[in-house]
Amino acid sequence: MSETTSVPFSGLRAIDEINARAVTKEGLEELAASIASRGLIQPLAVRPADGGKYEIIDGRRRYMAIARLVKDKTWRKDQNVPVLVRNEDDADALESSLAASTVRLPMHPVDQHEVFARLADQGRTVDEIAASFGLATRTVRQHMALGKLAPEIRTAWKKGTIETETAQAFAEHANHEVQAELYARLRKEGPYALSTYRVRRELTRERQPADCPELTLVGEEAYLAAGGTISESLFAEDRYVDDIALLNKLFRELITAECVKLRSEGWAWAEYHEDLPRGGGHLGLDGWRSWDEIDEDRTQDDEAEFTAEERAQSGVVVMVNYTGRIFHHRGISRPDFAEWADDDAQVDLEDAISTASATVPIEESKNEGSVDEEPSPQISNALAGSISEALTIAAAETLAKDGFLALRVAVAALEARSGPARMHTSGWPGHRCQGARTFGEVFKELADVGSGPLMSRFAHAVAGSLDCRFFNAATGPDEATVALRDALLPGLYCTAIREQFNAADYFKRAKKDISIAALEEMEEAGAIRSLSADLSDAKKDELAELAATSAKACGWLPPELRHQAYELILPDGATQRLAGKDAAGEQASEVAA
Numbered sequence: 001m002s003e004t005t006s007v008p009f010s011g012l013r014a015i016d017e018i019n020a021r022a023v024t025k026e027g028l029e030e031l032a033a034s035i036a037s038r039g040l041i042q043p044l045a046v047r048p049a050d051g052g053k054y055e056i057i058d059g060r061r062r063y064m065a066i067a068r069l070v071k072d073k074t075w076r077k078d079q080n081v082p083v084l085v086r087n088e089d090d091a092d093a094l095e096s097s098l099a100a101s102t103v104r105l106p107m108h109p110v111d112q113h114e115v116f117a118r119l120a121d122q123g124r125t126v127d128e129i130a131a132s133f134g135l136a137t138r139t140v141r142q143h144m145a146l147g148k149l150a151p152e153i154r155t156a157w158k159k160g161t162i163e164t165e166t167a168q169a170f171a172e173h174a175n176h177e178v179q180a181e182l183y184a185r186l187r188k189e190g191p192y193a194l195s196t197y198r199v200r201r202e203l204t205r206e207r208q209p210a211d212c213p214e215l216t217l218v219g220e221e222a223y224l225a226a227g228g229t230i231s232e233s234l235f236a237e238d239r240y241v242d243d244i245a246l247l248n249k250l251f252r253e254l255i256t257a258e259c260v261k262l263r264s265e266g267w268a269w270a271e272y273h274e275d276l277p278r279g280g281g282h283l284g285l286d287g288w289r290s291w292d293e294i295d296e297d298r299t300q301d302d303e304a305e306f307t308a309e310e311r312a313q314s315g316v317v318v319m320v321n322y323t324g325r326i327f328h329h330r331g332i333s334r335p336d337f338a339e340w341a342d343d344d345a346q347v348d349l350e351d352a353i354s355t356a357s358a359t360v361p362i363e364e365s366k367n368e369g370s371v372d373e374e375p376s377p378q379i380s381n382a383l384a385g386s387i388s389e390a391l392t393i394a395a396a397e398t399l400a401k402d403g404f405l406a407l408r409v410a411v412a413a414l415e416a417r418s419g420p421a422r423m424h425t426s427g428w429p430g431h432r433c434q435g436a437r438t439f440g441e442v443f444k445e446l447a448d449v450g451s452g453p454l455m456s457r458f459a460h461a462v463a464g465s466l467d468c469r470f471f472n473a474a475t476g477p478d479e480a481t482v483a484l485r486d487a488l489l490p491g492l493y494c495t496a497i498r499e500q501f502n503a504a505d506y507f508k509r510a511k512k513d514i515s516i517a518a519l520e521e522m523e524e525a526g527a528i529r530s531l532s533a534d535l536s537d538a539k540k541d542e543l544a545e546l547a548a549t550s551a552k553a554c555g556w557l558p559p560e561l562r563h564q565a566y567e568l569i570l571p572d573g574a575t576q577r578l579a580g581k582d583a584a585g586e587q588a589s590e591v592a593a
Contacts, residue, residue: 004043006080007054009070012046014056014063018093023060032065033134036074040066043082047093057086057093109146110158116140117147142234145171150179162194168235169199178203195400195460200236201393210239214251216324223247255318258326262316266308267330269315276317306331377513384473384560387506391477391485391561392468394497398488400463403455405487410462476560490565497561503551506558507544515540515547518556525576527554527568 016023044059056063069075088096119129130140149157149171157167170179182202186193208214210230215223220230229242241247255272262270306314310331317329379387399406468481477485485493507515516535522528528550535543550556555569567575 004082004084006082007046008078009066009075009081010077011053012044012056012063012081012083013049013053014060018047018055018057018090019060019097023064025064028061028065028068030134031061032068034132035062035065036069036134037132040082043084045086045096046083047086047088054083054085055093057088057096108158109164110154113143113147113149114154115147116143120144138234142168142171145174145234148174148176150176150183153179153183156183163196165196165235166194166199169196169203172200172233172235173203197400197460197464198397204238204240208241208244208247210241212241213320213322213324214247215241217254217320217326218247218250223250226250255320255326258318259316262318262328266311267314267316268312270318271315273317273319377511377517379473379510379514379558381471381473383506383509384476385469385471386509387501387558387560388469388471388477390497390500390502391481392466394493394500394561395468395485395488396463396466397496398493399466399484400460401492402489403459405489406459406462407455409484410458470560486564488563490563493563494555494566497557497563498555501557501561503548503556504544507547507551508541510544512540512543515543518547519543519550521578522550522554522556522568525554525568525570525578527556527570527576 040062042059042062044062045057046054046059047057049055066075066081070077086093086096116129120126124132126137126140126144129135130137133140135143146167149167153162153167153170156162157164170183173179182199183194186198186202210220223241223246224230226246227243228246231240231242233239259270259272314331314333317332318326319329320326399409468477468485470477470481507518519528519531519535523531538546553569555567557566567577570576
């Protein structure tokens with residue numbers, strides 16, 4: 001028999017002999033806050049003891065939570081506690097405690113998150129919910145975001161199709177339609193596509209990180225004072241600029257003021273390098289270089305070296321480095337901008353040098369072989385940096401699906417001094433996906449993970465450490481990056497890199513001869529129909545559009561991105577290895593042998 005009554009808290013005690021659950025302080029603060037807010041919802045199960053006391057059979061955590069409230073003086077010692085009195089000996093009481101601990105079915109995390117979302121829908125504010133359950137407001141927002149995930153994502157999470165971290169990545173975007181569309185698209189690509197890294201990257205692709213050079217230069221305080229806002233990631237340490245247009249406006253105002261200041265100092269002109277014509281160049285003290293290839297290390301010229309006459313005959317290129325610092329490249333001579341008014345116009349290097357006011361020796365070509373051999377067209381360093389970001393993303397996506405190669409990469413990175421993977425820190429910030437949990441939490445969780453899922457998690461973690469970017473177009477990716485690229489699974493990598501490579505942007509920014517060379521290469525391989533017209537007579541924009549369309553159709557890639565097994569896709573569906581890739585193919589055969 002049992003009866004429900006109430007007894008003063010001071011009349012209760014908890015002993016180990018009849019309690020099946022071990023003592024733990026985990027979640028005790030939240031439970032105490034809930035009891036303080038709503039009272040004790042479920043009575044404690046107790047049995048009579050000596051001296052008019054009662055010993056707890058079931059409810060020791062609730063008892064400990066109330067004890068904390070008593071210590072904080074928010075609950076009186078003589079305040080009554082509802083109890084269910086049972087007359088049981090030690091064995092019976094221990095059985096009851098075990099039964100209460102084992103048959104009670106815990107709520108699935110998804111169900112808990114949904115309740116928080118429902119509380120918000122019923123009018124409870126974040127602060128009210130946080131106070132009721134003793135949680136931080138950030139934690140409540142996390143619960144609410146997860147509880148409001150698109151239904152198909154919540155279902156997949158409950159079934160174990162996606163991991164908790166992946167669900168958190170989806171929750172970073174509040175729009176259900178966006179969540180659902182991305183989930184459906186990635187699901188079609190296969191289970192590996194539904195990775196935390198991939199989801200986070202897809203949903204933050206268009207967002208501007210708060211550590212960008214523009215905000216660093218403008219200053220966060222100035223941006224916020226102008227009405228801008230910054231969003232924080234719910235499940236990571238990332239922060240994002242919400243009003244990119246406002247930030248760009250403030251950034252441009254600073255750059256304009258800097259150019260005005262320089263012109264007031266006697267320089268004939270001062271321009272931000274992004275505003276200079278693409279495909280042009282400058283002739284300065286260190287020779288001829290593209291606008292995109294101005295090296296910061298070369299720009300620390302002492303203004304005192306320039307006379308008033310020299311300033312009146314030359315100008316300054318204003319640049320901003322990745323840390324958000326303005327620097328200058330002074331003493332630049334250039335042809336009249338009218339020569340570049342038409343994007344089709346090309347600046348001839350020898351003509352520009354012969355008409356320049358100063359004669360500067362030109363570095364001899366580093367290409368070996370016959371002097372009559374045509375040099376390969378060269379992309380800019382800035383464009384090299386852009387396409388190598390695509391290389392990093394595609395390599396990471398492919399590596400995440402190859403656990404044993406990831407193991408090789410990790411061992412090499414840990415034992416070597418340098419390389420494309422960095423075990424000591426995150427990789428390229430553009431695809432960094434570091435969780436908000438502590439090492440101890442993840443380490444404990446991994447103890448119950450099987451070898452297969454563990455290897456998959458390992459591969460994804462190593463993939464997030466990659467940084468394959470390079471900014472020297474002349475040398476391209478280094479030897480280590482090439483070795484990693486060519487070791488990736490060919491089919492997966494080629495699919496990933498073709499998705500990442502932005503052909504329209506590439507040919508729009510590249511020189512005209514890059515488009516011509518690419519089209520001729522595609523034509524020679526039979527990937528596109530014969531080009532009857534003389535390409536040199538076509539306008540640059542027209543060539544760029546034709547090259548981009550053709551490249552997308554046949555899977556053409558810049559040499560820097562090509563896997564050793566790279567082939568063009570012919571119109572009939574067959575594939576064709578490009579001339580010049582035979583050496584790589586032979587090397588692959590030798591390695592296989």
